Amino acid sequence: MRTDLRMLLLGGAAWAGALGGRWLGWWALLAVVGVVAVRWSRAAGAAALVLAATAGVAVIRAEQVAGSPVAGLATDGATVRLTGVVTSDPRRTAGRYDEVVVTRLDVRRVTGRGASYAVRAPVLVLGDTDWSDVPLGSTVETTGQLSPADDADLAAVLGARGPPTVTGDPDPWWDAAAAVRASIREAVAGRPDAQRALVPALVDGDDAGVSSALADDFRTTGLTHLLAVSGTNLTLVVGFLLLVARWCGVRGRWLYAVGAAGIVGFVLLARTEPSVLRAAVMGTVALFAMGTDGRRRGARTLGVAVLALLLVQPGLAGSPGFALSVLATGGILLLAPGWRDALARWLPRWVAEAVAIPAAAQLACTPVVAALSGQVSLVAVAANLAAAPAVGPATVLGLAGGLAGLVWDPLGRLLGTGAGWCVSWLVVVATRGAALPTAAAGWGTGAAALALLTVLVVAVVLAGPVLLRRPSTGLACCALLVLAVLVRVPTPGWPPAGWVLVACDVGQGDALVLNAGPHAAVVVDAGPDPGLVDACLDDLGIETVPLLVLTHFHADHVDGISGVLDGRAVGAVETTRLLDPPQGVAEVDAVTDPVPAPYGTVQRVGGVTLQALWPPPDSPTVGPGDGSTANEASVVLLAEVRGVRLLLTGDVEPEGQAVLARTYPRLTVDVLKVPHHGSRYQDEDWLLSLGARIAVTSVGADNDYGHPAPETLEPLAAAGMDVYRTDRDGAVAVVEDGGGLSVATH
Incomplete structure (x- = not known):
């Protein structure tokens, strides 16, 4: 049966209109009107009208946000008093000195610059920990300074001062949803850390407890959708409700009522944020696709869903989550049936369907995922296939545990234990999959690289059914993919001959490797991800690490320590004197026995000479727990390899840099590791006085x-330094080539 693509084409026109209205403004709308005026046909006219409608909505919405009094006050940097409704759960994130709580307000009244305005404007709030316990749906009053927002869907960003004043309680349905969410967390409170974090994430998108290392493993294996609210969540929850309703004798139109109630309840539980509404709509499309004549009805419903969503929330057009949801759903509806039928010629139909669905969804999303992450997961299909049997039971048991816990706590904990057992399998799949030699292949995020990847995806889409319909070619394709995952392909020319330092590309963190001899290295910091630092050391052929230095205990410098230890002989481990923050200290102590780096002592480790210049021997060993103090206590190392002098600065702050400038007034080096990932807070005079020829910044792309x-x-480049950064250049190798210095990137 042919698939009716007309509604999908109208959905595409709506998407184009929303993007045009968002990026081009009124010009996009005028262009569409011109096209309609010049050429009118039924199909072209319908598409043009849809495009014009969504472009118009996008332009009007942008004008409303940008033209609000809140946006005007933000441009002036005004200090204001706001009254608004909390529209998102407060989320803790790392700030410069301490944790910052991020939430959103729908502002109803603003007072600033001597005037008050009644408004409806979305604002992002950056507050202190007093904001952590403010319930969703509360009406609050607060004061702070406004600044312009980067997001076109926000009128401003508010730097809140002090705690908010709650002037109105949430509506009853928000209280009920909050009670269920709390009960889900309580149902798994006694489980191990990973299970305790993953069950709420899987059921209602509450991923606050998921560690960065585990999240990276899920990302590498293509399982990130399990950590966020997705259409899959809704399909499982509502599908379970419909099944229970059928068991109870509900039939006919009453089943639609049960389904609608389930969708509304799911949205309230997972929160009415744009991402949740998008997931709910995509889940509804999936439910239609599961019914009679599902392929044709699903395609129509997807087109209608895209059109409706963009008319209500045109800002979704530029959202990566929206693109991934639409592409995954479209892949399942349009590609999976052909792949399933091809595989079903020589495999049981249920096996063919189990393979075809995740393969089609992953393939459709591949260009967007590569644009966001700079990599293509090679294990995603296998990981999703392996995880699939546990996802449904974990979701249903987690939700049932939360609901049962409201009535009888022991039953809730029993069901929560079952959910925990199920997600433990997901942890195994993610961690073991991410540890494979080539779990993901790096891919450029430039236009040319993404265009090439899109062409390859289209080629696979066209060739897939042909190759998969015969056992010989189908099994050969599978064997080739397995071989690519299990065997790390050597990179010609890497590492370059004569390398003295490599700054590994480990995302937002530090992992530096000093060449200590054949297959040996001094490693300074371990980055945030064990898999990435392990892969970097493997690429360099490092088998022994006679010295590991951890400059300080922040997660982006120590969370990858297991990757350094994996399969290598590691000697001494040296750290800063300041044992802070406690989580990082505990993580390091669990796997090794570190000692403070000896201040001022010159050490020779293989071909590396090291001297710790900071922190001084009288520095504190216990800190107040704020991020700046831990950064300030970073070990600063002066290293020399093959006559090349390198200064490795950790995250030392400007105050410490000033002391170093006074203590070592004539210090000069060849290579500078820029402190604190290139933060704006630096002692610029000191950095320039070092006279380095090469400056390397270890930093993650699109960090917060x-x-x-x-x-x-810019001042470093203006002073004549060659500036490199891992977010754009990848791994950076400094090479000594017969008295000169050069740089190679990977």
Whole structure:
């Protein structure tokens, strides 16, 4: 049966209109009107009208946000008093000095610059920990300074001052949803850390407890959708409710009522944020696709869903989550049936369907995933296939445990234990899959690289059914993929001959490797991800690490320590004197026995000479727990390899840099590791006085901290330094080539 693509084409026109209205403004709308005026046909006219409608909605919405009094006050940097409704759960994140709580407000009244305004404007709030316990749906009053927002869907960003004043309680349905969410967390409170974090994430998108290392493993294996609210969640929850309703004798139109109630309840439980509404709509499309004549009805419903969503929330057009949801759903509806039928010629139909669905969804999303992460997962299909049997039971048992816990706590904990057992399998799949030699292949995020990847995806889409319909070619394709995953392909020319330092590309963190001899290295910091630092050391052929130095205990410097230890002989481990933060200290102590780096002592480790210049021997060993103090206590190392002098600065702050400038006034080096990932807070005079020829910044792409700051890197480049950064250049190798210095990137 042919698939009716007309509604999908209208959905595509709506998407184009929303993007055009968002990026081009009124010009996009005028262009569409011109096209309709010049050429009118039934199909072209319908598409043009849809495009014009969504473009118009996008333009009007953008004008409303940008033209609100809140946006005007933000442009002036005004200090204001706001009254608004909390529209998202408060979320803790790392700030410069301490944790910051991020939430959203729908502002109803703003007072600033001597005037008050009644408004409806979305604002992002950055507050202190007093905001952590403010319930969703509460009406609050607060004061703070407004600043312009980067997001076109936000009128401003508010730097809140002090705690908010709650002037109105949430509506009853928000209280009920909060009670269920709390009960889900309580049902798994006695389980191991990973299970305790994953069950709420799987059921209602509450991923606050998921560690960064585990999240990275899920990302590498293509299982990230399990950590966020997705259409799969809704399909499982509502499908379970419909099944129970049928068991109870519900039939006919009453089943639609049960389904609708389930969708509304799911949205309230997972929160009415745009991402949740998008997931709910995509889940509804999946439910239609599961019914009679599902392929044709599903395609129509997907087109209608895209059109409706963009008319209500045109800002979704530029959302990666929206793109991934639509592409995954479209892949399942349009590609999976052909792949399933091809495989079913020589496999049982249920096996063919189990393979075809995740393969089609992953393939459709591949270009967008590569654009976001810079990599293509090679294990995603296998990981999703392995995880699939546990996802449904974990979701249903987790939700049932939360609901049962409201009535009888022991029953809730019993069901929560079952959910925990199920997600433990997901942890095994993610961690073991991410540890495979080539779990993911790096891919560029430039236009040319993504265009090439899109062409390859289209080629696979066209060739897939042909190759998979015969056992010989189908099994050969599978064997080739397995071989690519299990065997790490050597990179020609890497590592370059004569390398003295490699700054590994480990995302937002530090992992530096000093060449200590054949297959040996001094490693300084371990980055945030064990898999990434392990892969970097494997690429360099490092088998022994006679010295590991951890400059300080922040997660982006120590969480990858198991990757350094994996399969290598590691000698001494040296750290800073300041045992803070406690989580990082405990993680390091669990796997090794570190000692403080000896201040001022010159050490020779193989071909590496090291001297710790900071922190001084009288520095504190116990800190107040704020991030700046831990950064300030970073071990600063002066290293020399093959006559090349390198300064490795950790995250030392400007105050410490100033002391170093006074203590070592004539210090000069060849290579500078820029402190604190290129943060804007630097002692610029000191950095320039070092006279380095090469400056390397270890930093993650699209990080939340604004690293590296242009005001830090531009003066270094202006002073004649060659500036490299791992977010753009990948791994950076400094090479000594017969008295000169050069740089190779990977």
